[in-house]
Amino acid sequence: MIDKLSWIAIYPEVVLLVMACIIALVDLAATDARRTRTYILTLLTLAVVAFLTGANAVAGKTIFGFGGLIVSDPMGNWLKCFAAIALMVTLVYGRPYAADRDMLRGGEMFTLGMLALLGIFVMISGSNFLVIYLGLELLTLSSYALVALRRDHLLASEAAMKYFVLGALASGFLLYGLSMVYGATGTLDVNEVYKVIGTGAVKHHVLVFGLVFIVAGLAFKVGAAPFHMWVPDVYHGAPTAVTLMIGAAPELAAFAIIIRLLVEGLLSLAIDWQQMLTVLAVASLLVGNLAAIAQTNLKRMLAYSTIAQMGFMLLGLVAGVGTDGNTYNAQYAYSAAMFYVITYVLTTLASFGVILLLAREGFESEEITDLAGLNQRSPLYAGVMAIAMFSLAGIPPMVGFYAKLAVLQALIASGQAFYVGLAVFAVLASLIGAFYYIRVVKVMYFDEPVTAASVSAPGDVRTVLTLNGALILLLGVLPGGLMTLCANAIVATLAT
Secondary structure (H helix, E strand, O other), rough: OOOHHHHHHHHHHHHHHHHHHHHHHHHHHOOOOOHHHHHHOOOOOHHHHHHHHHHHHHHHHOOEEEEOOEOHHHEEEEEHHHHHHHHHHHHHHHHHHHHOOOOOOOOOOHHHHHHHHHHHHHHHHEEEEHHHHHHHHHHHHHHHHHHOOOOOHHHHHHHHHHHHHEEEHHHHHHHHHHHHHHHHHHEEEEEHHHHHHHHHOOOOHHHHHHHHHHHHHHHHHHOOOOOOHHHHHHHHOOHHHHHHHHHHHHHHHHHHHHHHHHHOOOHHHHHHHHHHHHHHHHHHHHHHHHHHHHHOOOHHHHHHHHHHHHHHHHHHHOOOOOOOOOOOHHHHHHHHHHHHHHHHHHHHHHHHHHHHHHHHOOOOOEEEEHHOHHHHHOOHHHHHHHHHHHHHHHOOHHHHHHHHHHHHHHHHHHHOHHHHHHHHHHHHHHHHHHHHHHHHHHHHHOOOOOOOOOOOOOHHHHHHHHHHHHHHHHHHHHOOHHHHHHHHHHHHHOOO
C-alpha cells in the first residue's frame, strides 16, 4: 500500500498532469484564435504549481516516496519552482508570436508545454534510473512535437527531424550507460548504487565504461561540445517561442539529473567523471565562443552562446571533489553551478523575450542587423536586451558577473593548480565571448534603424519583460539571497 508521504511528494506533479488533461479538453471548445481562456488557465495552473513546489522547498524537508523511486528535496523543489516560472514567462512572451503564425489554432502549444514541464518535474524528482529516463523521454517527445508545431514551415520541420534523430541517439547513449551501471551494481536505485560502489566489490572498469555513455548522454542534453551539433540548427529552425521553451526550463532539469546521477549516485567515481566534464567544458567554451563570433543570425549566436555558457556551468561541477578524494569543496562548487544555471535561464528569457517582441507577422527579426537602432525606437526594450547581453558576457553589475565569479571562486578554492589554470582559461574564453555580446549592444545603440516603426507590446509582455530585466540587474547587485538558497539546497541534497 502506498503511504501518504508518497502522494505528498508528488502532488505538484499530480496537479500539473490533471490540469494539462483538463486544459486540453477545455481547449476543444475554444473558438478564440488567441486561445485566451486556455492561456489564462495554463498560467493559473503554472502559478499554483510554482507556489506548491516553492512551499515544499521552503519547508526544507526531504521525502522519499514510492519505495525510493522519487525524492522531494529542497534542491529539486526549487528547480521545479523556477522551471514552472520559466514556462509561465515563456508563454507570456511567446503567445503573440504564436498567434500571428497560426500556432494556437489547436492549443497544442499550451498542452505540450505543460507535458514537457511534467517531464522536467519527473526528471528532477527521479531517484531511480527508470524514473529519470521516463521523465527525460516525456520531455524530449513533447519537445520534438513543439519544434514541429509549424507544420507548413520547412526550417521547423527540418529542425524537428534533426532533433528527433540526434535526441534518440543521445537517449540511447544514456540508457546504455545506465544499463551498464545496473549490470555492475545490481540496482536501479540511485542511493543504492552509491552504497554498492562504496563497498568496493564492483568492477571499476565496467562502471567507467558505463559512465562514459552516461556523460555522453548528459552532454547532449545540456548542449556541451562535442555533442552540441543539434543546438544551432534546432535553435535556428524552431519557432522562436519554442526555441525559448527548449532552451530555458529544460536546462534546469539537465542540471538536476547531472546531480542525481553523477553526484548522488556516482560520487565515488568523481575523479573519473570530473575529467570527462573538464574536457567537455573546455571544448564547449572554445567551440561556443569562437563559433558565435562568426554568426549573423541572432538565434544561432545565442545557440553557440548557450554551448559556451553550459561549458562554464560544467566547470562548477568539476571542482567538487579533490584529486585525493576530499569533498570539502563540493557544496561550494555544486551551489555555484546551480546558481549559474538559474541565472542563465533568467537571462535567456529576457534575450529571447526581446526577439519575440520585435518579431512581427511574416517577419522573424532574428538577424543581428534587425536590432539596428532599437534604442531610438524603444529605449526600454533596448535597455532590457543590453542588460541581458552584459549579463551573459559577465560584465558587472549584472547577475551573470556574479555567477561567473562564483564558479571561478569554486575552482580557485580547490587549491589545485590545474583548477586554477582552468579558471584562468575560463576568464580568457569569457573575454572572447564579450566581443559578440557587446556587438549586439553596439548595433542597438550606434547603428541607424532599418525601420522607423515603433515597438508595441501587449501589457502583460511589457510588464514581465521589464521585471525580467530589472531582476537580472537586482540579483547582480544583491546576489546573496539566491546564492544562499542554492547553497542550502545543495547541502540538504548532499546530506541525504
